[in-house]
Amino acid sequence: xxxxxxxxxxxxxxxxxxxxxxxxxxxxxxxxxxxxxxxxxxxxxxxxxxxxxxxxxxxxxxxxxxxxxxxxxxxxxxxxxxxxxxxxxxxxxxxxxxxxxxxxxxxxxxxxxxxxxxxxxxxxxxxxxxxxxxxxxxxxxxxxxxxxxxxxxxxxxxxxxxxxxxxxxxxxxxxxxxxxxxxxxxxxxxxxxxxxxxxxxxxxxxxxxxxxxxxxxxxxxxxxxxxxxxxxxxxxxxxxxxxxxxxxxxxxxxxxxxxxxxxxxxxxxxxxxxxxxxxxxxxxxxxxxxxxxxxxxxxxxxxxxxxxxxxxxxxxxxxxxxxxxxxxxxxxxxxxxxxxxxxxxxxxxxxxxxxxxxxxxxxxxxxxxxxxxxxxxxxxxxxxxxxxxxxxxxxxxxxxxxxx
DNA sequence: CGTCCACGTCTAC
DNA sequence: TAGACCTGGACGG
Numbered sequence: 001x002x003x004x005x006x007x008x009x010x011x012x013x014x015x016x017x018x019x020x021x022x023x024x025x026x027x028x029x030x031x032x033x034x035x036x037x038x039x040x041x042x043x044x045x046x047x048x049x050x051x052x053x054x055x056x057x058x059x060x061x062x063x064x065x066x067x068x069x070x071x072x073x074x075x076x077x078x079x080x081x082x083x084x085x086x087x088x089x090x091x092x093x094x095x096x097x098x099x100x101x102x103x104x105x106x107x108x109x110x111x112x113x114x115x116x117x118x119x120x121x122x123x124x125x126x127x128x129x130x131x132x133x134x135x136x137x138x139x140x141x142x143x144x145x146x147x148x149x150x151x152x153x154x155x156x157x158x159x160x161x162x163x164x165x166x167x168x169x170x171x172x173x174x175x176x177x178x179x180x181x182x183x184x185x186x187x188x189x190x191x192x193x194x195x196x197x198x199x200x201x202x203x204x205x206x207x208x209x210x211x212x213x214x215x216x217x218x219x220x221x222x223x224x225x226x227x228x229x230x231x232x233x234x235x236x237x238x239x240x241x242x243x244x245x246x247x248x249x250x251x252x253x254x255x256x257x258x259x260x261x262x263x264x265x266x267x268x269x270x271x272x273x274x275x276x277x278x279x280x281x282x283x284x285x286x287x288x289x290x291x292x293x294x295x296x297x298x299x300x301x302x303x304x305x306x307x308x309x310x311x312x313x314x315x316x317x318x319x320x321x322x323x324x325x326x327x328x329x330x331x332x333x334x335x336x337x338x339x340x341x342x343x344x345x346x347x348x349x350x351x352x353x354x355x356x357x358x359x360x361x362x363x364x365x366x367x368x369x370x371x372x373x374x375x376x377x378x379x380x381x382x383x384x385x386x387x388x389x390x391x392x393x394x395x396x397x398x399x400x401x402x403x404x
Numbered sequence: 405c406g407t408c409c410a411c412g413t414c415t416a417c
Numbered sequence: 418t419a420g421a422c423c424t425g426g427a428c429g430g
Binding site: 088089090289290313 | 418419422423424425426427
């Protein structure tokens with residue numbers, strides 16, 4: 001599930017399904033989990049959730065009854081407890097019947113119902129974690145979605161920090177400044193702005209100000225009366241990287257539905273929303289950390305040496321509907337960058353690799369005559385995640401569902 | 405069957 | 418800045 005939008009949707013999910021539900025007893029952990037026990041036991045309690053960036057906090061609140069003072073046994077909570085979750089690569093919450101517990105339900109909260117149900121933290125890969133009596137992780141910055149002004153402030157006031165020497169695509173994953181941005185969001189955000197991923201972060205951020213310039217503009221317009229002074233320099237609403245770090249994740253929240261989770265039922269809406277990440281025809285390279293960066297066009301000057309164009313998974317195939325494309329383009333030709341949304345007919349395919357033309361980007365940074373693949377043993381990001389690939393796989397198959 | 409890939413941190417050399 | 422931490426789906430042989 002897990003970038004900022006999915007964490008927030010998870011908190012909405014918890015609040016919805018747990019509304020009016022009474023939980024009871026102890027919080028139980030799976031045998032296999034290495035995360036800490038949650039020492040909370042209560043005859044009757046409620047669960048609510050909030051999110052911040054890439055964390056979710058559950059609050060367990062004991063329900064007071066008239067005779068509670070007498071009834072509270074030792075070992076029973078009478079105080080609320082917060083449990084803070086990080087989702088790793090595969091975490092999510094599910095509310096189910098007790099006899100239909102999902103596989104990998106590693107932390108469980110049981111309802112006080114005759115036919116008991118369970119709120120579970122499910123995490124297939126177990127990269128997620130929780131912290132009993134937890135607080136928001138100290139080194140994480142403000143939420144890009146719901147603490148927008150302090151998020152801006154935090155970035156703009158630290159631009160001299162040396163982390164901003166790094167390529168912008170790598171800095172966008174730094175949760176100290178971009179809490180909530182992950183691998184698909186960085187691709188989508190930079191794509192919308194046409195910013196090459198491997199240019200220094202400072203160079204694209206240094207012109208930005210603490211206050212969102214659109215907000216400023218609104219304020220000005222407002223004070224000027226209702227006069228629609230078009231003279232006020234119409235700034236392109238999609239031109240500010242920090243604003244896009246706020247807006248793009250909110251778009252995913254407003255899809256209302258499933259985020260990226262191939263294991264789950266309906267994520268087709270999300271797949272259609274993607275314009276760049278894992279989209280056929282886009283380029284990709286490994287960043288300095290071995291993570292796949294999806295982009296279009298120029299990669300920028302700071303591509304890591306030896307970065308290979310990965311044979312990353314293509315999840316989305318989009319098909320142009322060219323019939324009226326040109327006309328529409330002219331009609332709305334106001335700003336180049338707002339035209340990113342090509343008139344498109346999209347097809348969500350099953351996951352089928354096609355490995356389109358990634359070679360272009362890859363060849364750019366081949367300085368020697370030889371390919372990176374030939375000269376260097378490929379850097380591997382980590383043992384489990386990326387074993388250095390030996391063989392080239394080329395498959396030319398795409399699920400052909402483009403019939404019509 | 406085996407290899408490669410995946411929405412993210414962590415910590416150890 | 419490599420690994421470590423994990424499971425499982427897609428794909429290739």
